[in-house]
Each structure stands twice: as C-alpha cells, then as structure tokens.
Amino acid sequence: VKYFRDESQRLFSMIYKDERTLPVKILQHAESFQELANYWGYPVEEHIVKTKDNYILGVQRIPHGKQPSATFALNPTQQQDPSIETIFKNNGISLSAIRKDPNEIKIKNKANSSESSSQKKKYIKPVVLLYHGLMTCSELWICNVEYENRLACLLADAGYDVWFGNIRGNKYSMKHTKFDPSERQFWEYSMDEMALYDLPDTIDYILEVTGAPSLAYIGFSQGTAQCFAALSINPTLNNKVNLFIALAPATSPKGLRNPVVDALMKSSPNVIYLFFGRKAVLAMALFWQNVLSPPIFTKIIDLALRFLFGWNCKNISETQKAIGYYHLYSYSSTKSLVHWFQIIGSRKFQMFNDSPPYSYTSTSLGYSCQKFPTLQITTPIAIFYGGRDSLGDMNMLLKQIPAPVLVREVLDYEHLAPSLSPLFYVGLFQITCEEKLSNYQNRKFYKVICKLYNQNEELVKHIIAKNVEPVNSLQLNNSQNENVIFNNQDSVMEEFEVTLDEIESSQSNESYEIAKVTKKNNALPCKCKWTDEAIISLLLYMKDHKQDVSKLKCRGATASQVRKPLWIGASAELRDIYTAEQCEIKWKNAKKQYKNREDFKYKSYVEEILN
Known part of the structure; x- marks a missing residue:
C-alpha cells in the first residue's frame, strides 16, 4: 500500500505541482475529531451512547470556545438580557429565570428554588446538536479551513454547548454489544433505526448530561431526514428539540444525474446489493483513500460527484477539497442506501420497504409502505438550501411538513455547500436580510439565527425596518403554559423602525x-x-x-x-x-x-x- 501510494504521488507530481501547505497536510492526516478540534484550539469530550437496540454510538462535545469563560451572553454586565430571554422563550426552553454571571449563564429552576445553597447548583448553556449526512461522520463540522464555515467553532465561541452525533456503523459508532462489524446482522439497519433509536437516545443522553430541558438541532442532508422521521414518529421528542435547522434537507431526492446508473439503482434492491454487498457501503472508497496520493484521490472524488450528481463543486476551494474529502466520508450500511433508493423510486418519504417488488411500477399491488407522518411535527423548522442542489426537491418537502418558520435559498450553491463551501453561512445571513419577514415571530426567529451564527443584528435593522408587515396580535406559548400577548399599538415596531441614517450617526x-x-x-x-x-x-x-x-x-x-x-x-x-x-x-x-x-x-x- 505504501509503495503504491508513493508511486502514485510521484506520477502525479510529474503532471501537477503539489501545492499543499504544512497545515493542510496536518489537517488532512488528522486521524480523529479530537485531533482536528485540538488543532484549532478547542477542547473535546468523548461520550458513549448505548441505544435501546444495543448499538454503541460515539458522541463528541465541545463544551466551550477557546476561552473557558466564553458565554452565550454578549454583555455580562447586564443583570438580564432580553434578547437571550426572547431566544429561549420563542424556542420553548423552560426557564423560570435567566440571570447573568460573568462566567456562565445560571438557570434557576423553580422546582429547586427551595433547596439549600449548599446543594449543587445547575449551570447550563444553550445546547445544540449537530448531525452529519449519509456516509459521513462528525468530522465534517470541524474540518473546514475557513473559520467562517466551521459552524462548530462559531457556535462554541458564541457560548453554545456544542454536541456532535454519529449514526450507527460509521467511524465512531462501529460497535454492538452482540454483533461484530464483520457479521451481516450488524449492518441490518436503515434510516428507520436511526430515527427510532440513534437520534432519540442521543438527545436523551445529552439532556441528561447537561441538565437542559431541550436543545437546538442542526442537521445536514440525511441528518435532516432522520430528524424529520424521528420527530414524526416520536411526539415527545418534539418537546426536547426547541429548534430544528435543516441544511440541504433531503427527504425526497430526485435521483442520480446519470440516467443509466439511476435506472439501475431504481430497478431493484438486488442491483444495489450486487454492487455493494450486504454489509458496509463505501469500503472501497476508503481503501483507495489510503492507497492513492491525496491530489489524485481528490480528483477522482470530483469526477465521481460530477458523474453521479452533476456537481461541479466550484464553491469549494482546492485546499478545502484536499482536507474535506479525507474527513467527509465514512461507513454506512448498504441497507440504508437501499432505503434511499426506495424513497427516490416511490417519491415518498417512507419507512423501509421490507418486501419490495421487483419493479417500482408495481408497488400498489396489495402492499403499501408506511410513510413518515411528518405533518405531525410541532418543533419549529428552518430550512436553508442551495439553489443548485440537485438532490433536494423543495416543493415536495414543503408539502410533507408543517409550514416552516423560515425557508431560505442560497443561490449558486450545491448540496455539499453547508459542509465545505466558504461563505455559505455569510450568504445565508445576507439572504435573510433581503427577504421580507412576514410577522413578529419570524423577526424574533431571525434574532435566533443571528445569535446562533454570531451575526451582527444592528447591521440588518435598517434593512428589515421597511420590509416587515405589522401584525395586530400574536400569542406565544412557553413551556410553562404562560400566554404572552403582543398587541400592536405601534410599539411592536418601535425597535425595528431604525433608519440607515440613525444607525450611521450612532455607530462609528x-x-x-x-x-x-x-x-x-x-x-x-x-x-x-x-x-x-x-x-x-x-x-x-x-x-x-x-x-x-x-x-x-x-x-x-x-x-x-x-x-x-x-x-x-x-x-x-x-x-x-x-x-x-x-x-x-x-x-x-x-x-x-x-x-x-x-x-x-x-x-x-x-x-x-x-x-
């Protein structure tokens, strides 16, 4: 293997110059999430979650930013921060009081208010869980070169308690209490099991460790699909997820760009099993990753993405590809891939079809696979997607879910943009500024997004001031069933009626x-x-x-x-x-x-x- 790798590197250097810098080489060959995070200067905790069906999942945590005293509060001198309270209230987090401490946010629980001061006090930060996509792992959130696109670092530095999930079978979750990864039974799972066990059990573990009543969830690609599925079949989970941000959501993919390959994959699950076997998929890709020199491997991945999906990946720099492609891919089961092609063929966001017919043209012959009841989701949903994403079908998705509080398109970006493309999040903010925010709740939700991505709110006040539409009244319910009524006597709009001239005169x-x-x-x-x-x-x-x-x-x-x-x-x-x-x-x-x-x-x- 080493000989082949060295020879391929020598051959490639005769054609192209290897322009990788030392930091790129270090990040490229980092072996774990912890090495990547430590390179950027962030602390990492490793956690283990055991699912109800006995899979062992690896979960990572970045408890704070580079400075241990980093807090969610931007102004620790204030006794109470209304914007933080608004964020918590609008997202269903049960807080009886919010008080600012120079080092951390102290949550005073009414149930424990009578306890003696000698007892241990509960301190928590806002908690956010990041979940990766199909055939990837948690490293995709931390392998970006540009700080602006390392969402994990942005959140940690903003004062969030950041957690990273991993689905069964990938690099960090390849363990079971009964089955070995070499056994076929280990790989007998689809997205159904991820929604039934992986995500709910991970969320329960995080809430138990942190003491938080709920968390925000950010998913990418399949990470959005498994959350849609989990929230739809587990009603109590909606109370534990106060905000669901879907990046490049994929619930009804359109299929592959290459018509021949697309037709073969849709024809019968046996075709997929013939190509990939009955166990793990992507094993050969990881093999060639270790055999080929990095520049050649990067070129091959580019060609494969263009051939299968039509992605040019122009928004991703060559430096980012050299690092990201080495940390983006990980194992998954062939059965989960079959599940996706069943969804593509049926054009329904459905559960795994255990008795599929030989052709998808005859699916109605006495058998109907159960769809995920996504219309029953009550968690607030925000959607961000690329304008050139060939996988996502937004029209289909919006018919399958309750009305999202926010839907934004980031032009000229493809499916991999949220994970690897520079400026995706900057573009996300700018689009949010331009669009009309239809009601008071959406304007408040915009503050959530601003805080979540550490965006300057003052910059956009003059933009949204003339674009908001007044609302007569709005009733918000927090988790303690206390009704909060906002009556529009022009007071609701006062905060936002700030002109550009006023901002310029009040700021440097x-x-x-x-x-x-x-x-x-x-x-x-x-x-x-x-x-x-x-x-x-x-x-x-x-x-x-x-x-x-x-x-x-x-x-x-x-x-x-x-x-x-x-x-x-x-x-x-x-x-x-x-x-x-x-x-x-x-x-x-x-x-x-x-x-x-x-x-x-x-x-x-x-x-x-x-x-």
Missing part, C-alpha cells in the same frame, strides 16, 4: 474619500458600515478573481474591461448589500491599511491577493 462608520463625481455632482456613497463578515466575504471573492485583480494595474482598455464586471460581481457576491462602488473603495482602502491591521487573517488575505 468608516469614512471613504469620494473617488468620483458625476457630471450632475451626484457623489458616491461616502459612508458605509462594513462588518467583519462582509469584509472577509469581499476578500475571499477577490482571492477567487486574482487574475482580474492583477489586470486592474494595467492601463488602457485591459483595466476598463475588467473593472466594471469585477465590482458588479463583488456586489452580487455580497447580495447587493454593498454597491459596486463601495466594494471598489473598500478594496482600495484595504490595500492601503492592511499592514496596520492586527487581524492576521485579514492581512494574509490581502497579501495573497496582491501577490
């Missing part, structure tokens, strides 16, 4: 020189509030267009042809929150001032663009 704004004045003396915008996220987004866009940036130095027609499309594209990348002129001026200032900045990432980006 970056001033720009007037670069150009038109014949009518209409000056360009001279003031603009740039957030750190927007600046990084602009610099990442400039990195991807380094050749065009270099042409700006040229004189004559060459620079003129490049300038306008470049800055229009930059404005579009920032969802038109900033104009093309503002982007151009910001870049000019960045070139002049980057050496004086303390932000290493900012300086390195600018230097890379200039070089």
Whole structure:
C-alpha cells in the first residue's frame, strides 16, 4: 500500500505541482475529531451512547470556545438580557429565570428554588446538536479551513454547548454489544433505526448530561431526514428539540444525474446489493483513500460527484477539497442506501420497504409502505438550501411538513455547500436580510439565527425596518403554559423602525474619500458600515478573481474591461448589500491599511491577493 501510494504521488507530481501547505497536510492526516478540534484550539469530550437496540454510538462535545469563560451572553454586565430571554422563550426552553454571571449563564429552576445553597447548583448553556449526512461522520463540522464555515467553532465561541452525533456503523459508532462489524446482522439497519433509536437516545443522553430541558438541532442532508422521521414518529421528542435547522434537507431526492446508473439503482434492491454487498457501503472508497496520493484521490472524488450528481463543486476551494474529502466520508450500511433508493423510486418519504417488488411500477399491488407522518411535527423548522442542489426537491418537502418558520435559498450553491463551501453561512445571513419577514415571530426567529451564527443584528435593522408587515396580535406559548400577548399599538415596531441614517450617526462608520463625481455632482456613497463578515466575504471573492485583480494595474482598455464586471460581481457576491462602488473603495482602502491591521487573517488575505 505504501509503495503504491508513493508511486502514485510521484506520477502525479510529474503532471501537477503539489501545492499543499504544512497545515493542510496536518489537517488532512488528522486521524480523529479530537485531533482536528485540538488543532484549532478547542477542547473535546468523548461520550458513549448505548441505544435501546444495543448499538454503541460515539458522541463528541465541545463544551466551550477557546476561552473557558466564553458565554452565550454578549454583555455580562447586564443583570438580564432580553434578547437571550426572547431566544429561549420563542424556542420553548423552560426557564423560570435567566440571570447573568460573568462566567456562565445560571438557570434557576423553580422546582429547586427551595433547596439549600449548599446543594449543587445547575449551570447550563444553550445546547445544540449537530448531525452529519449519509456516509459521513462528525468530522465534517470541524474540518473546514475557513473559520467562517466551521459552524462548530462559531457556535462554541458564541457560548453554545456544542454536541456532535454519529449514526450507527460509521467511524465512531462501529460497535454492538452482540454483533461484530464483520457479521451481516450488524449492518441490518436503515434510516428507520436511526430515527427510532440513534437520534432519540442521543438527545436523551445529552439532556441528561447537561441538565437542559431541550436543545437546538442542526442537521445536514440525511441528518435532516432522520430528524424529520424521528420527530414524526416520536411526539415527545418534539418537546426536547426547541429548534430544528435543516441544511440541504433531503427527504425526497430526485435521483442520480446519470440516467443509466439511476435506472439501475431504481430497478431493484438486488442491483444495489450486487454492487455493494450486504454489509458496509463505501469500503472501497476508503481503501483507495489510503492507497492513492491525496491530489489524485481528490480528483477522482470530483469526477465521481460530477458523474453521479452533476456537481461541479466550484464553491469549494482546492485546499478545502484536499482536507474535506479525507474527513467527509465514512461507513454506512448498504441497507440504508437501499432505503434511499426506495424513497427516490416511490417519491415518498417512507419507512423501509421490507418486501419490495421487483419493479417500482408495481408497488400498489396489495402492499403499501408506511410513510413518515411528518405533518405531525410541532418543533419549529428552518430550512436553508442551495439553489443548485440537485438532490433536494423543495416543493415536495414543503408539502410533507408543517409550514416552516423560515425557508431560505442560497443561490449558486450545491448540496455539499453547508459542509465545505466558504461563505455559505455569510450568504445565508445576507439572504435573510433581503427577504421580507412576514410577522413578529419570524423577526424574533431571525434574532435566533443571528445569535446562533454570531451575526451582527444592528447591521440588518435598517434593512428589515421597511420590509416587515405589522401584525395586530400574536400569542406565544412557553413551556410553562404562560400566554404572552403582543398587541400592536405601534410599539411592536418601535425597535425595528431604525433608519440607515440613525444607525450611521450612532455607530462609528468608516469614512471613504469620494473617488468620483458625476457630471450632475451626484457623489458616491461616502459612508458605509462594513462588518467583519462582509469584509472577509469581499476578500475571499477577490482571492477567487486574482487574475482580474492583477489586470486592474494595467492601463488602457485591459483595466476598463475588467473593472466594471469585477465590482458588479463583488456586489452580487455580497447580495447587493454593498454597491459596486463601495466594494471598489473598500478594496482600495484595504490595500492601503492592511499592514496596520492586527487581524492576521485579514492581512494574509490581502497579501495573497496582491501577490
């Protein structure tokens, strides 16, 4: 194996130059979730969950950010934080009181208020559980190069208690009390078992350890499907999940792009068993991962994704591919893959069909497989998906579930975007800013999203102020059955009626020189509030267009042809929150001032663009 790997590396180096840096090589060959998290400076706890059907699941936890004293509260000097209370209240977490401590949030439970002070007090943070997709593992949440796309780090630094689930059979959950992974019985499971046992048992364990009454759930791809399934068949689980964020949801995939392969897979489960066997799927991919040199393995995965799904993965950098592809894939059962093709063939989000016919054209002959009753879900659902995601069928999904509190499309992103693409979450925020928020609850939910992703709320107040629609009254029920009524006497809107001029006058704004004045003396915008996220987004866009940036130095027609499309594209990348002129001026200032900045990432980006 080592000989083959070395020879393939030598052969590849004759054609392509290996441009991997030392950090990339370190992250690429990290063997575990803990090594990846420790590289970024985050603490990790390993936990074990035993399911009711005797599978042993590995669960990871990042209890806090890089600083142990990191809290969810942004202003520890306040005695009570209304925005935090709103977040907890709107998401069903039962809190009798919220008090701020310099080090952590203290939850005072009414049931324990009479206990003596000598007894152990309960301290908890908001808890969030992240769940991966099909044939992956928890490492996908921590293997991203860019900090802006390491959702686990964003949440930990924002003060969340972050947990990571793993389904049975993958890298961290390949154990059973009775069966060995070499036995066929070990792999006799589908998504039904994940929904019946894996997810509910994991959530129960987390709530028991943390003492939290409920948690927020963020799933990717199959991680969304198993949550939809689990919430639909387990009504009590809805009380334990206060918020369900679905990234690239997949409940009714359209199928494979290649018509021949798609037809073969839909024809009969026996075809899938013939190709992959009756045990684990993806074993050969992991074998070639160990045999081939990293650049060759990356190219092969790219070709496979394009062949099967039509994904170009242009939003994923080569550096991210070199790391992500090595940590993205893990084992799963062939039966779970068969389950997905049953769903694709029937066009229903159904349970596993234990007695499938030879052809899906004859499924109605005396047998009907039970569908997941997803319309019974009561947990608030938010959906974020890529505009170029060929797997998800949003029209079908929205018919199968209760009305989500939020549905947002991130343009030009494919199915893997939430796990590997830079700027997915930045784009997510910008789209949220642009869309109309129809009622008070959705505006409050936007605050949840802002807090969850550590977004600056003040930036968007002027945007949503003119887009909200007033509501006469809204009744919210918390978990203690206390009704909270909001009557609209124009007071509801006061917080949001903030104009752009008021924000600019109350905050320190970056001033720009007037670069150009038109014949009518209409000056360009001279003031603009740039957030750190927007600046990084602009610099990442400039990195991807380094050749065009270099042409700006040229004189004559060459620079003129490049300038306008470049800055229009930059404005579009920032969802038109900033104009093309503002982007151009910001870049000019960045070139002049980057050496004086303390932000290493900012300086390195600018230097890379200039070089």
